[in-house]
Amino acid sequence: MKLIVGLVLLAALPAVAVAGNPQCDGTDNWATNMAFVHLKNAGLIHNETTDFTKTKTVRIASEMIGKDLYRQVHDVTFTEKSGDLIEVITVNDASHQECSMSGVEVYVISQKLGRLKG
Numbered sequence: 202m203k204l205i206v207g208l209v210l211l212a213a214l215p216a217v218a219v220a221g222n223p224q225c226d227g228t229d230n231w232a233t234n235m236a237f238v239h240l241k242n243a244g245l246i247h248n249e250t251t252d253f254t255k256t257k258t259v260r261i262a263s264e265m266i267g268k269d270l271y272r273q274v275h276d277v278t279f280t281e282k283s284g285d286l287i288e289v290i291t292v293n294d295a296s297h298q299e300c301s302m303s304g305v306e307v308y309v310i311s312q313k314l315g316r317l318k319g
Contacts, residue, residue, distance in 0.1 A: 223271055225300035226260035232275045232291040233258045235305035239289075245309070246279060246287055255280035261290075269296045288313075 225232060233256065240246040262274040273295050279287045288310040294303035 222263040223295040231300040239307040
């Protein structure tokens with residue numbers, strides 16, 4: 202009996218894993234790559250002056266807007282070899298199958314005011 206219950210639970214794991222938000226916050230994912238492309242096209246960043254090993258992407262919001270469709274917001278920070286930071290907020294739609302369900306809106310953060318304590 203325990204074996205049957207264990208097999209049923211094991212079979213249900215993929216469904217449980219898909220139930221959460223799509224994992225699109227890696228530095229090799231759609232939002233980060235498109236942020237770099239938009240910044241490069243605007244002349245704000247360049248391959249040869251960017252230290253890609255220090256790129257950081259953090260998902261700050263994800264909301265279901267349809268069947269397996271989520272609007273996601275990411276904070277992406279690129280580090281120049283000079284040490285300067287270029288930070289943007291991205292907004293795009295994603296699913297569990299594709300992080301690229303829409304284009305990516307990119308908002309350059311020109312200045313941060315205040316700091317959250319915690």
